[in-house]
Amino acid sequence: MKELTIGWVNIKRMFRERSNIFFVFIFPIALVLLIGVQFGSGFAPGVAIHQAEGDVLSDRVVEALRAEESIEVEVLEDPDEVITAVERGTVQAGVLLPAGMDETASAGDQVEIGLISRTDGTGNQISSVIGAAIAEVMLPVGAAQFAMAETGVGFEESLAVADGVSGSVEPIGVEVSATGEAIFPDTLGQFDLGASSQLVLFVFLTALAGSSALILTRQLGISKRMLSTPTPMRTIILGESLGRFGTALVQGLYIMVLTVAIFSVNWGDPLGAVLILVALSAVGAGAGMLLGSTFSNDQQAGGVGVVLALGLAALGGAMFPLDLFSSTMQRIAHITPHAWALDAYAELVRRGGTTVDILPELGVLFLYAVVLLSLAAWRLRVVITRP
Amino acid sequence: MGAALRIAGKDLRLRVRDRSVLILGIIAPLVLSYIFYLVFGPAATGQGLSLEYGVVDDDRSEISTSFTAVLEGAAADGILELTTFDESAGAASSLDEGEIDAYFHIPSGLGDSVFANQAATIDVVGDVDSPTSTQIAASFAEQFASGVASSQTAVATAAVVSGQEVTPEFIGSLGQDPASAAMSFSFIDETAATKQLDASTFFAAGMAVFFLFFTVQFGVTGLLEEERQGTLARLMAAPIARVSVITGKAILAFILGVVSMAVLVVATTLLLEADWGAPVGVAVLVIAGVLSAVGIMGLVASVAKTPEGAGNLGAIIAVVLGMLGGTFFPIASSGGILANLTYLTPHAWFMLGLAELGSDAPWTAALPAAAAIMVFALVTGGLSYILLRRRLAQ
Numbered sequence: 001m002k003e004l005t006i007g008w009v010n011i012k013r014m015f016r017e018r019s020n021i022f023f024v025f026i027f028p029i030a031l032v033l034l035i036g037v038q039f040g041s042g043f044a045p046g047v048a049i050h051q052a053e054g055d056v057l058s059d060r061v062v063e064a065l066r067a068e069e070s071i072e073v074e075v076l077e078d079p080d081e082v083i084t085a086v087e088r089g090t091v092q093a094g095v096l097l098p099a100g101m102d103e104t105a106s107a108g109d110q111v112e113i114g115l116i117s118r119t120d121g122t123g124n125q126i127s128s129v130i131g132a133a134i135a136e137v138m139l140p141v142g143a144a145q146f147a148m149a150e151t152g153v154g155f156e157e158s159l160a161v162a163d164g165v166s167g168s169v170e171p172i173g174v175e176v177s178a179t180g181e182a183i184f185p186d187t188l189g190q191f192d193l194g195a196s197s198q199l200v201l202f203v204f205l206t207a208l209a210g211s212s213a214l215i216l217t218r219q220l221g222i223s224k225r226m227l228s229t230p231t232p233m234r235t236i237i238l239g240e241s242l243g244r245f246g247t248a249l250v251q252g253l254y255i256m257v258l259t260v261a262i263f264s265v266n267w268g269d270p271l272g273a274v275l276i277l278v279a280l281s282a283v284g285a286g287a288g289m290l291l292g293s294t295f296s297n298d299q300q301a302g303g304v305g306v307v308l309a310l311g312l313a314a315l316g317g318a319m320f321p322l323d324l325f326s327s328t329m330q331r332i333a334h335i336t337p338h339a340w341a342l343d344a345y346a347e348l349v350r351r352g353g354t355t356v357d358i359l360p361e362l363g364v365l366f367l368y369a370v371v372l373l374s375l376a377a378w379r380l381r382v383v384i385t386r387p
Numbered sequence: 388m389g390a391a392l393r394i395a396g397k398d399l400r401l402r403v404r405d406r407s408v409l410i411l412g413i414i415a416p417l418v419l420s421y422i423f424y425l426v427f428g429p430a431a432t433g434q435g436l437s438l439e440y441g442v443v444d445d446d447r448s449e450i451s452t453s454f455t456a457v458l459e460g461a462a463a464d465g466i467l468e469l470t471t472f473d474e475s476a477g478a479a480s481s482l483d484e485g486e487i488d489a490y491f492h493i494p495s496g497l498g499d500s501v502f503a504n505q506a507a508t509i510d511v512v513g514d515v516d517s518p519t520s521t522q523i524a525a526s527f528a529e530q531f532a533s534g535v536a537s538s539q540t541a542v543a544t545a546a547v548v549s550g551q552e553v554t555p556e557f558i559g560s561l562g563q564d565p566a567s568a569a570m571s572f573s574f575i576d577e578t579a580a581t582k583q584l585d586a587s588t589f590f591a592a593g594m595a596v597f598f599l600f601f602t603v604q605f606g607v608t609g610l611l612e613e614e615r616q617g618t619l620a621r622l623m624a625a626p627i628a629r630v631s632v633i634t635g636k637a638i639l640a641f642i643l644g645v646v647s648m649a650v651l652v653v654a655t656t657l658l659l660e661a662d663w664g665a666p667v668g669v670a671v672l673v674i675a676g677v678l679s680a681v682g683i684m685g686l687v688a689s690v691a692k693t694p695e696g697a698g699n700l701g702a703i704i705a706v707v708l709g710m711l712g713g714t715f716f717p718i719a720s721s722g723g724i725l726a727n728l729t730y731l732t733p734h735a736w737f738m739l740g741l742a743e744l745g746s747d748a749p750w751t752a753a754l755p756a757a758a759a760i761m762v763f764a765l766v767t768g769g770l771s772y773i774l775l776r777r778r779l780a781q
Contacts, residue, residue, distance in 0.1 A: 019702065022703050083577075113572055115577065119578065135569075136533070138572045139533070142540075142541060142568035142571035143537065143568050145571055146541035146567065147544040165540055165543045170501075172507050172508065173532070174509050174511060176513065176525045177511070178512070179513070299405070299411075300410055302411075321519050323516055346516060
């Protein structure tokens with residue numbers, strides 16, 4: 001029972017510190033919300049448009065872009081304002097419609113439309129949405145130009161015919177399906193992806209931050225005093241590990257419950273989801289213990305902890321979807337426990353998997369936990385008993 | 388001033404011996420910006436994204452081969468990797484093995500259906516674990532479909548205008564390629580001319596200014612450590628003005644900040660090929676940025692009771708300002724309140740100033756942003772000076 005007492009004291013110490021309340025409970029939720037807002041579907045990214053001249057064709061383009069649901073269109077008076085808006089990042093892309101689009105088109109020439117996009121974020125995707133919308137507007141124009149060149153009939157007349165014909169053309173459809181009993185992408189909610197990534201990132205970050213408490217315990221001689229009582233080494237080590245494990249688990253459960261309650265995040269099979277969290281918390285506890293028993297300066301451990309937690313999260317796919325990693329980077333990613341945990345969550349959420357389906361990932365995570373905890377126990381034994 | 392410099396010098400030796408400042412001030416931002424660049428770089432530049440597709444052409448018509456030609460062209464440009472399969476079973480098993488992310492299946496009869504103006508589809512089958520790659524594959528197919536639609540419309544329009552039916556003979560009689568109908572417009576990509584940071588500079592600058600606040604904190608919280616250790620009372624008893632004690636700590640914080648930023652600018656330029664822009668402009672921004680960090684962290688120190696308290700509050704402030712200031716990902720693009728709130732952080736102005744500098748703007752382009760940062764520095768610095776002076780008087 002002493003293990004539990006030591007663990008409980010550690011948890012109490014953690015939450016007495018008010019700043020930890022912020023990092024453990026407030027910050028992750030704020031970030032899930034922020035990322036949901038940033039990349040989610042509910043909030044359309046902005047596109048700024050400048051019309052050098054309000055002629056028929058350019059009005060059609062503006063109308064088509066306005067009708068596009070995935071973007072939020074804003075028409076600006078000055079082309080420089082469009083450029084500034086993209087540079088400042090208040091919109092993701094800008095469209096510059098030239099003067100005399102009608103004349104250029106009716107002369108059979110190519111209309112040149114200026115396009116600016118953010119080099120970061122979702123600029124690329126927005127550009128292709130804009131491209132598709134404008135291509136649709138320009139489709140009858142191209143057809144009219146073609147007919148004009150073929151038959152010598154005037155542009156106006158050809159365009160009127162093309163406008164009529166374009167409705168009757170049967171375009172090639174694109175049907176997307178996925179292998180297996182896939183349920184993506186329609187059921188993947190706006191916050192689903194963000195939530196599991198944040199969970200993995202923060203559980204590990206909190207566990208690593210726990211290393212400084214362990215260092216303080218050692219510095220103040222509490223560990224040595226505990227050892228002078230009839231308490232075996234293994235109990236102290238287990239108790240300290242339980243403390244880190246408990247904090248990580250509390251935070252993880254908190255994120256899960258709150259994201260379900262507020263953002264209706266789908267975590268898949270509840271048993272499986274909690275088991276992944278337990279495994280990940282154990283890995284985090286092991287890493288935190290190892291860090292806390294290796295360093296003797298809590299500021300150094302804190303710095304290394306932040307680098308490890310953020311760096312491994314980025315490498316492991318907790319900041320950027322794993323499926324866009326190159327195959328080499330994917331292999332590197334699977335050195336981190338993060339990637340395994342995210343794979344397991346993806347299995348539960350995207351494929352509707354059960355606990356049985358994620359056994360391999362759980363196995364790898366528990367292996368990490370065992371190795372890290374053993375290393376940490378050995379290191380801690382050495383540093384506590386060192387004269 | 389002499390006393391202030393001596394205090395700063397003593398603290399500097401202390402900080403150099405304790406390696407924490409080295410870890411947080413230089414190693415952390417350098418390692419993280421490298422990792423971020425490695426992970427996010429491909430997405431930001433659109434190059435080196437891993438898109439592995441397969442294609443099965445059961446149709447082998449003029450239209451289906453033009454689609455495979457488009458894909459092969461994209462493969463030749465290095466945008467994607469393409470494997471051609473003879474039958475869909477082969478592609479499906481390759482997908483199961485995880486060798487490809489998605490495959491295109493062109494069913495037989497597609498070409499005939501298009502000529503007969505009947506419904507036809509291209510199937511995109513994706514790996515359930517590669518939703519993003521599958522979406523991109525679908526957009527390739529849609530883009531092609533829209534090109535075909537434009538040819539279809541062109542031919543149909545020409546037929547109606549000349550009062551004929553769309554027959555193979557009519558198509559054969561056409562003087563131009565119907566595909567040219569898709570050339571009625573083109574995009575002039577003017578992105579390169581805009582002032583935006585490229586991926587490596589963004590991550591290098593973002594991480595540098597994010598960790599700057601932690602680095603500077605080491606200097607400022609020194610005052611609280613002296614207070615707890617009782618050395619502050621002794622300093623107060625010595626013939627040293629209060630202003631010298633405060634200035635000493637501020638000078639140290641400033642030196643730590645400037646040195647770490649300078650090392651990071653040089654290191655990321657050499658290692659990550661970050662392009663910070665005109666050196667004088669960067670120097671102005673760095674100095675203003677460090678001063679604002681000293682001011683804000685000084686304010687934290689003046690309200691905190693213990694060094695740990697200052698450390699924790701400082702971490703919260705640094706993380707919140709860093710996130711809000713868009714050092715991890717650009718915040719302004721989310722629009723709304725956040726897009727305006729971001730300018731309440733010196734971080735956002737720092738990044739903005741660097742973007743204004745670009746690669747070839749004169750150094751003066753950084754001045755407006757630097758001035759905005761200096762407002763933060765002066766307000767918080769002045770306030771913390773008053774509060775700390777009052778605290779030392781007690």
